[in-house]
Amino acid sequence: MDEQARIMQALGGVSLAGHSVQGGMALPPPHGHDGSDGDGRKQDIGDILHQIMTITDQSLDEAQAKKHGLNCHRMKPALFSVLCEIKEKTGLSIRGAQEEDPPDPQLMRLDNMLLAEGVSGPEKGGGSAAAAAAAAAAGSPTDNSIEHSDYRAKLSQIRQIYHTELEKYEQACNEFTTHVMNLLREQSRTRPISPKEIERMVSIIHRKFSSIQMQLKQSTCEAVMILRSRFLDARRKRRNFSKQATEILNEYFYSHLSNPYPSEEAKEELAKKCSITVSQVSNWFGNKRIRYKKNIGKFQEEANLYAAKTAVTAAHAVAAAVQNSQTNSPTTPNSGFQMKDEEFQLDSAENKNTLLTNMFTGSSGSFNLPNSGDMFMSMQNLNGDSYQGAQVGANMQSQVDTLRHVISQTAGYNDALGGNSMYSPHGLNGNGGWQDATTPSSVISPTEGPGSVHSDTSN
DNA sequence: TCTTATGATTGAGC
DNA sequence: GCTCAATCATAAGA
Numbered sequence: 001m002d003e004q005a006r007i008m009q010a011l012g013g014v015s016l017a018g019h020s021v022q023g024g025m026a027l028p029p030p031h032g033h034d035g036s037d038g039d040g041r042k043q044d045i046g047d048i049l050h051q052i053m054t055i056t057d058q059s060l061d062e063a064q065a066k067k068h069g070l071n072c073h074r075m076k077p078a079l080f081s082v083l084c085e086i087k088e089k090t091g092l093s094i095r096g097a098q099e100e101d102p103p104d105p106q107l108m109r110l111d112n113m114l115l116a117e118g119v120s121g122p123e124k125g126g127g128s129a130a131a132a133a134a135a136a137a138a139g140s141p142t143d144n145s146i147e148h149s150d151y152r153a154k155l156s157q158i159r160q161i162y163h164t165e166l167e168k169y170e171q172a173c174n175e176f177t178t179h180v181m182n183l184l185r186e187q188s189r190t191r192p193i194s195p196k197e198i199e200r201m202v203s204i205i206h207r208k209f210s211s212i213q214m215q216l217k218q219s220t221c222e223a224v225m226i227l228r229s230r231f232l233d234a235r236r237k238r239r240n241f242s243k244q245a246t247e248i249l250n251e252y253f254y255s256h257l258s259n260p261y262p263s264e265e266a267k268e269e270l271a272k273k274c275s276i277t278v279s280q281v282s283n284w285f286g287n288k289r290i291r292y293k294k295n296i297g298k299f300q301e302e303a304n305l306y307a308a309k310t311a312v313t314a315a316h317a318v319a320a321a322v323q324n325s326q327t328n329s330p331t332t333p334n335s336g337f338q339m340k341d342e343e344f345q346l347d348s349a350e351n352k353n354t355l356l357t358n359m360f361t362g363s364s365g366s367f368n369l370p371n372s373g374d375m376f377m378s379m380q381n382l383n384g385d386s387y388q389g390a391q392v393g394a395n396m397q398s399q400v401d402t403l404r405h406v407i408s409q410t411a412g413y414n415d416a417l418g419g420n421s422m423y424s425p426h427g428l429n430g431n432g433g434w435q436d437a438t439t440p441s442s443v444i445s446p447t448e449g450p451g452s453v454h455s456d457t458s459n
Numbered sequence: 460t461c462t463t464a465t466g467a468t469t470g471a472g473c
Numbered sequence: 474g475c476t477c478a479a480t481c482a483t484a485a486g487a
Contacts, residue, residue: 238466238483246465261476282475283467290478291465461487468481473474 044075071189083192107210110217117224119159155224162220169216173209177202241284245274249284253292254306259434260289289434 051066058066070076114120184198241249252270253260262270267281274281292299 240465240484280466284465286476286478287466289476293477462485463487464483464485466481466483469479470477471479472477 045079048073048075048079067190080192084194084197087192088194088196104214107214107217110214110221113221113224114162114217118155119162119220119224158220158223162216165216166213169209169213173206176209177205180205241274241276241280245276248273249281249288250302250306251310253285253288254303255310257303260285260292261434 048070051070056063073079111120180201181198184193184201187193188198240246249270252262252266256262262281262285264278267278267285271278271281276284
């Protein structure tokens with residue numbers, strides 16, 4: 001006797017009529033039932049359930065055979081469907097709520113942060129916004145760039161580790177999901193497992209893995225926070241500006257003492273010259289104004305120093321220019337130089353060199369250093385790299401005229417050079433504010449080259 | 460180690 | 474958004 005048939009008989013006659021079993025063998029119709037009446041069907045189902053319940057009591061071979069027989073039973077799809085439905089209904093009430101969970105706000109925060117820091121998402125060229133912000137606020141640009149690159153390197157490491165781990169998790173998740181799906185599909189032949197349930201199981205697995213991912217994200221965020229805090233702490237680590245930068249700023253400050261409020265352009269120019277940021281220039285002027293105002297006496301010496309420097313620089317520059325103009329042909333065309341103030345004409349009888357020399361020694365009229373600020377910047381340009389060669393041969397008369405204009409503007413401070421002090425503190429009004437804040441302190445420079453710095457008031 | 464100098468930050472006022 | 478004023482924190486010098 002065939003083994004399968006024997007088993008089927010042993011099972012008490014499972015109704016497998018009309019179904020062929022493996023090997024093409026047709027099984028006999030179920031005894032006592034033709035499947036046409038309702039009682040018969042109930043009996044059928046009862047038999048099948050009974051077989052299912054007792055299947056574990058049998059040997060493996062028997063169970064296998066019975067399983068196969070059940071799989072091929074004509075009632076199997078209907079029974080499977082009913083059991084799935086029952087399972088679905090009992091399970092939904094428990095799982096329904098879980099499935100409609102809103103996105104975890106914590107996870108969203110982590111995702112957003114990782115995205116903002118450039119850890120997740122597309123890699124940002126300059127690292128994070130934090131790095132860029134700190135870069136702008138940090139001290140020396142050189143040091144800062146080192147710190148910045150350090151930050152980027154470390155962030156890049158974190159990013160790499162994060163992505164490697166994430167990839168591992170995703171791979172493990174996919175493998176496990178596939179495995180479970182295969183297992184469930186296999187089991188669905190004997191257990192009431194619907195595709196929907198498989199989907200649900202997959203989503204449960206994904207949830208579990210995403211909770212692991214969240215831990216990874218949490219750790220990554222912590223690492224970024226630590227890195228960031230260290231980096232930003234370094235921002236507070238004050239570094240003094242270079243001596244040259246301080247000199248440039250001081251020169252500007254004391255030469256614009258009547259109105260030490262550099263315009264945006266001037267700030268940018270100063271920032272460029274000092275290799276610092278515009279906000280650092282603003283900070284510096286803010287601090288300087290307040291500290292100067294608080295203790296003018298203390299800054300007197302410094303003011304004198306810079307005033308002297310300004311005068312010497314300007315005198316040398318102008319003297320050189322005058323000499324140059326004298327050696328040039330009088331027919332030298334005015335190339336590029338625009339005289340912007342024609343109000344004053346130099347007395348033709350006056351010796352230009354004498355005028356200039358006297359001007360800075362105080363023997364001829366007055367020289368107000370604070371108000372000569374723009375002149376200083378301009379004169380500096382005569383010696384600076386930015387000075388245009390064509391301007392050397394420019395109309396010297398115009399330059400001297402403009403200088404005279406500068407002198408004329410200082411009429412209110414005639415004693416500036418007369419006393420012991422070269423510099424006389426002024427510009428501050430009785431209320432502690434700078435007077436003439438709106439009075440143009442700058443005389444339009446005769447050599448407004450690319451290197452010149454304008455004051456607020458010149459705008 | 461203490462003091463001073465100085466760059467940065469913060470909050471209020473405009 | 475800029476400036477002032479107060480304050481903090483650190484560098485630099487005595």
